Amino acid sequence: MTNTMRNTTIQDFKVALVNYPGAQLAAIEGLADLFLVASRKSMSEGGGQVIIQRISAPLEAAFDAVIFPPSLDGARGTGEDKLIAWAVGQHQRGARLCSVCAGAFWLGHAGLLTGRPVTTHWALEDEFRAAFPAARLCPEHILIDDNDIVTAGGLMAWVDLGLFLVGLWGGQALVSATARHLLVDPSGREQRNYRSFRPNRAHGDAAILNVQHWLEAHPDGAASVEQLAAVAGLSGRTFLRRFQAATGLPPSTYAQQLRVEKARGLLERTRNPVAQIAWAVGYADPSAFARVFKGVTGLSAGEYRRRFGTVRMGRGLHST
Incomplete structure (x- = not known):
């Protein structure tokens, strides 16, 4: 990773924001805005841009990253969903698959999390473990980078994911410039800073x-x-x-x-x-x-x- 912004020899970065039924629109539009800020700063230095496409149905185009955002209404996807099959195809073509909060369920249904370290919102821990026991869930972390699979925790962790992807593409200097423009902290958070202890009392004993x-x-x-x-x-x-x-x-x-x-x-x-x-x-x-x-x-x-x-x-x- 470099500490200077990318130049014109670096290709554009193509990102698919999956607008599945029930997806949090604020996360989709927020990520689009974050990437727009990063693109403008990159291009002002002669670099490339992040090309965003909102996906609600499978497309033939290939992407560098595919992001499943959070959901506010309990949408979790199923193994039969066409968007999941499409995401698996993108992964096989080299795309980095990403999720935020409940978006991790879609990656789980895609069969891509077996043995993988993964995070989601800490309040979804029990539900996620029951659905995907073979995944290595680490709900204390805000973001886990497992190379071709990147997962982020709570509803607002799309900021952390967006800045992380900006860093992979454009380097730390571009991350800093983007974070300063948006007045956000580029690093240092963990989910355990926010996590509450919510013991089970509905066990019937x-x-x-x-x-x-x-x-x-x-x-x-x-x-x-x-x-x-x-x-x-x-x-x-x-x-x-x-x-x-x-x-x-x-x-x-x-x-x-x-x-x-x-x-x-x-x-x-x-x-x-x-x-x-x-x-x-x-x-x-x-x-x-x-x-x-x-x-x-x-x-x-x-x-x-x-x-x-x-x-x-x-x-x-x-x-x-």
């Missing part, structure tokens, strides 16, 4: 649900398996088996995720010092809390508060 409610009410307690099993009215071995089956997590991981989620809320809504928040969610050692919080969210507690805090910090007040 009343004993385990009782433990989940108890943990919600006692985030500052370092409960042992024996104590939690007593809350459930079960033996330790039976409790562990049923808790894992109901929630998908061992009790220790579940409790850790729950504490971090409660810490997120306190960082967002209060001015309380980080050490006080650590204590409130069960960490007597602030350094241990700092390690766990960053491991789960990808940000330090102070960085998280600066990015997502809803309470303005007054003079003389500090987040740590």
Whole structure:
């Protein structure tokens, strides 16, 4: 990759934006605008352009990249869809196939994700894993580049995907120029910065649900398996088996995720010092809390508060 813009020896970059039924139009038009900005800046330096085509039915033309955007109405595609067969043909001709958010389902139905690292919106994790168990889902990432397959996470991750493709085609200098023009951050985001812990409570196991409610009410307690099993009215071995089956997590991981989620809320809504928040969610050692919080969210507690805090910090007040 070069740090200068492309010159006239570089060919134009042809991109298909798949306008499938239910596709998010804002993403399609936003990507078109992003590529237009990049094209204008490239051509002003004597370089090529990104040629965009919105596709709602199969075409004979060959593309360098094919993008399946997000969907706001639950559209997921099926293996019988003609657009999926067309995308497979484009892939076989050398196109890089890309998706944003639920667009990854279309790539999955195309049979292209077996053994592949892939991301989608973190809230779609369970649905995606059930549909495509052979894919290596990594929902903590905003974007995963697997060479001929590129997937991006949440609804607005089309910005990350668009800038990534601009970089592949035109180099980092063009990415920077495009990002500055659009007033967006060209890098550094991860989905885990935004991801919330949403435990399953619809599993139908009343004993385990009782433990989940108890943990919600006692985030500052370092409960042992024996104590939690007593809350459930079960033996330790039976409790562990049923808790894992109901929630998908061992009790220790579940409790850790729950504490971090409660810490997120306190960082967002209060001015309380980080050490006080650590204590409130069960960490007597602030350094241990700092390690766990960053491991789960990808940000330090102070960085998280600066990015997502809803309470303005007054003079003389500090987040740590």
